[in-house]
Amino acid sequence: xxxxPEDCADRIRGxxxxxxxxxxRSFVAARWDVGDDQIDVSPPSPxxxxxxxxxxxxxxxxxxxxAQGAISANQLRELALLRDRRTLxxxxxVTTTGYTEDALDLAAEADIECIDGNxxxxxxxxxxxxxxxxxxxxxxxxxxxxxxxxxxxxxxETAREVAACIDGLGEFEYGLDRGDYSTxxxxxxxxxxxxxIKLRFSTAGLLLYVRRPMGWRRVVxxxxxxGHRPSDLxxxxxxxxxxxxxxxA
Numbered sequence: 001x002x003x004x005p006e007d008c009a010d011r012i013r014g015x016x017x018x019x020x021x022x023x024x025r026s027f028v029a030a031r032w033d034v035g036d037d038q039i040d041v042s043p044p045s046p047x048x049x050x051x052x053x054x055x056x057x058x059x060x061x062x063x064x065x066x067a068q069g070a071i072s073a074n075q076l077r078e079l080a081l082l083r084d085r086r087t088l089x090x091x092x093x094v095t096t097t098g099y100t101e102d103a104l105d106l107a108a109e110a111d112i113e114c115i116d117g118n119x120x121x122x123x124x125x126x127x128x129x130x131x132x133x134x135x136x137x138x139x140x141x142x143x144x145x146x147x148x149x150x151x152x153x154x155x156x157e158t159a160r161e162v163a164a165c166i167d168g169l170g171e172f173e174y175g176l177d178r179g180d181y182s183t184x185x186x187x188x189x190x191x192x193x194x195x196x197i198k199l200r201f202s203t204a205g206l207l208l209y210v211r212r213p214m215g216w217r218r219v220v221x222x223x224x225x226x227g228h229r230p231s232d233l234x235x236x237x238x239x240x241x242x243x244x245x246x247x248x249a
Contacts, residue, residue, distance in 0.1 A: 008121035008124070009117035009118060012117070013096045013097075013117075021041060023132075024052060025041060025052075026129045027120075027123065027124060030128065030129060032054050034054055034056055038055065038056055039053075039054060040054075050063045050065075051082075053086070057089075058087075058088045059088060059091075059092065060088045061092045064094070065095075066178050070097055070098045070100045071095050071099045071100070072180075073102040073105070075103070076099075076112055080112060090111075090113070091111075092113040093112060094120055095115070096120070140163045140166060140167045140185075141167060143174065143185060145159075147201045150203075151224050155222060155224050158206065158229060159206055162199070162206070162208065165241075166187060169241050170190075171189070172187050173188045174186060174188060175195075181203070182200050183202075184198055185198070185199040187199065195211065196211050197210055197241055198210075203224065204223065204224055206220070206221070206222045206224075207221050212244065212247065213247060217240075219236060219240040219241075
C-alpha cells in the first residue's frame with residue numbers, strides 16, 4: 001500500500017504540477033487497471049486543470065488542484081459538454097477541495113462522478129498510490145516557470161525576466177490562488193499581512209498588479225498571442241513595485 005499521510009489533502013494541494021500529474025497518472029492506472037501507454041494526459045494548465053482520457057474505457061478524468069474554493073455547476077456543465085464533444089461515455093471530476101451544492105445536484109442529473117479532496121485521499125490509500133512530500137519552492141522564478149509552461153517561449157522569457165526583477169527588490173513569500181480561468185501569484189513582503197504584488201497568469205497572457213492606497217493598480221499586460229512587449233517593461237515593473245513597497249512601509 002502507498003503511504004497516505006494524515007495531511008494528505010493539504011500535501012496534494014502543495015504539489016507542483018509535475019508531481020500532481022504523476023499522482024494522478026498512478027491513480028488512474030490503478031483504478032481503471034490500464035497501462036501508462038493507455039492514458040492520454042493533457043499538459044497541466046493552472047487555469048483549466050488536467051484532462052486524462054482513458055480510451056479503452058471511453059472515460060474523461062478532469063482534475064483541478066485548488067487551494068480553496070469549490071467546483072461550481074457551470075464548471076461541471078462545461079466539462080459535460082466536453083465529454084459529449086469527445087464522444088466519451090464517462091466523466092469523472094477530481095478536485096483537491098470540494099463542490100457547491102448546485103454542482104452536486106447537476107452531477108447527479110448528468111451522471112458525473114465527483115471526487116473531492118477527502119475522498120481522493122481515501123482512494124489513493126485504497127489503490128496504493130503514495131503522496132510525495134510537497135516540493136519547497138525557493139524563489140519566485142521557479143513558480144513563474146511552472147505557471148507559464150504552456151505559453152509561447154517569448155512570453156515565458158518575459159515572465160522569467162519580470163519575476164527576476166521583482167525577486168531582486170525584496171524578501172518575499174507567496175501564495176497561489178487558482179480560479180476558473182486564471183491563477184494569481186500573490187507576492188507578500190516578509191513581515192507584511194497582505195500581498196503587495198499580484199501576477200495573474202491566464203491563457204491570454206500575463207498581468208502585473210501592485211497594491212496602492214486606493215486598491216490594486218495594473219502596471220503591465222503582456223499578451224500570449226504575439227502582442228508588443230514594451231521596451232521599458234522592466235523599468236516600469238521596477239518603478240511600480242518599488243513605489244508600492246515604499247508606500248506600504
